[in-house]
Amino acid sequence: MSNIPSEPEFQQAYNELVSTLENSTLFQKNPEYKTALSVVSIPERIIQFRVVWENDNGELQVNRGYRVQFNSALGPYKGGLRFHPTVNLSILKFLGFEQIFKNALTGINIGGGKGGADFDPKGKSDNEIRRFCVSFMRELSKHIGADTDIPAGDIGVSGREIGWLFGAYKAQTKLWEGVLTGKGTTWGGSLIRPEATGYGLVYYVNHMINYASGGKESFKDKRVAVSGSGNVAQYAALKVIELGGTVVSLSDSKGALIAKECQSITADEIAQIAQIKVERKYLADIVSSNDAFAQKYEYIAGARPWTHVTADVALPSATQNEVSGDEAKHLIGAGCKFIAEGSNMGCTQEAIDVFEACRCEKKGDAIWYAPGKAANAGGVAVSGLEMAQNSARLSWTTEEVDDKLKSIMENCFKNGLETAKEYAEPGEGVFPSLVAGSNIAGFKKVVAAMHDQGDWW
Incomplete structure (x- = not known):
């Protein structure tokens, strides 16, 4: 695919997929998939x-x-x-x-x-x-x-x-049908849908931590840096707190909110932040108008959290390209071991390269990165569950939806993990690349269906 200077974001997403496919054994084992790549990209x-x-x-x-x-x-x-x-x-x-x-x-x-x-x-x-x-x-x-x-x-x-x-x-x-998801729960929406992306992100990362530690660790006592303060960031932070972790940051387009010393953002404070977001205000507004916030947090105008925190886990949950290569290096230098995107393409290619290089270099000491297409799939997963409920004209309980979400995120993790082992050959003592595994697993499933339907041959 030729360079598209007027479409840099799409070119970046395309290049990221292609690089992992070409650096794996997928095209060696299935050379016909190169043809499929040119079709699926349009x-x-x-x-x-x-x-x-x-x-x-x-x-x-x-x-x-x-x-x-x-x-x-x-x-x-x-x-x-x-x-x-x-x-x-x-x-x-x-x-x-x-x-x-x-x-x-x-x-x-x-x-x-x-x-x-x-x-x-x-x-x-x-x-x-x-x-x-x-x-x-x-x-x-x-x-x-x-x-x-x-x-x-x-x-x-x-x-x-x-x-x-x-x-x-x-x-x-004149149609009442499940044509949109994220509807109100009293008229066709699904329970857990607002929480799904943030909750799913944390469920996914919990599997990363558990696998890396041989089943010995979870979010308990982990310091977690979160960017953003919208829906995804709020519910990811709430689930981290529920699982015993410490949330040390949030942010918005105007700046970053950093917890001082060893303090954690609390569920009550996240509720206050959610309210100002409904009012279309910024984090700076709550810091300037609330003395308790001003004493507990440092607000840094124009900044992102990554160079101002010490954390075990980083969850970019704001927008695309919000972690640069230099910020990735700072996170790792400050002790961060797990990075997963709550936002879509939250890390630049330079940042991904830093994370992947550290994954390969630090055998036995996890530096592990998960791309958004796997880690933040919880939102669309529960949207799919909402579609199923609409088709059947029924509603599932909170527990039923949450259990299905947990299962889907576990399968996302295991699918990427096992596919990476098969096609990306991590090497002895190196954690498999969840970037490669997720890209290959998703790509294979889609292009196989396209082949069966005659979209390429």
Whole structure:
């Protein structure tokens, strides 16, 4: 695939997949898969449209809307909608490309897609956001359906926006169907869906820790650095606290919140942070207005946590490319042993190279990195479970959904681990590459289905 300078995020995601496939024995054992790679890397369909809406002053506004329907070999397209001013085709193609293989790793029959708009909900009134959602769905409704394409939420699209989007879809199509996931639990949503990505991330990393320690360790007494302060970061932090770990950081686009000395962010404090996020405020606001926060935490404007913490585990959970090569080196130098992405492509390629080099060099002393397509698959997994509940017109209990989520994350970990052992040959005393194992396992499953359906031969 030739270089695409106008699509750097997608090029990065593509290169990351290709490098692991080429450095494994996959193409030696299955040379025909090189042909499949060229096919799977092109979306089946890209939909782009204008979204015209009216602000509270009666002024006409226009944004760009997108849906990338990337691959349907394993099932209907599945992937989130992102409302953020940085949204463009490159970002949505990278997210959709990652989504294909992430969804494959869950074991649920869903394909990969992604969509959204360059609309910024921050600073907008509820009525403005609702009007935007109605206008956005006016076009998107022509291209989605319960057996075609089932979007979910992402950055800028919470349960509130999903409700408005669902209402607009129902009004336009006269259909009540599971066309969106992340719905309210009283009208078709699944329990554990808001928590799923964060919880699943921690369940996955717990398997990493357990495997590396020979079954002797877990999150108990581990210091954990988390970036972000949205849905994924909040629930990952809460689950770490529940399992006995210490959460030493959170962050947002304006700066980082670092716990002083040996203190931990608490569940009550995370609830306060969640509330200011609902109000579309920043961490700086709660520090400046709350003396208890100001005394317990250091707020560093314009910073990310990674060079300001000492931690055993790092969970990037904010956005793409949030850990640089230098930050990766600092984390390892400060004693970090486990890194897993709660965000999609949270680490730059330079950071991944640092982590993977340390994994190979430090035999018997785990420096282990897990990519987002495996570690943060819990969100889409429970979205798939929500689809199943919608199809059966029933609701499962919290315990039922959580047990299924735990099982899916365990299978994601074991699948990547065993595939890495088979195709990536880690060497004696070296932990298998979860990057290679996850990429190969997801790729193999998707392209085998494409082959059976005649998409390549």
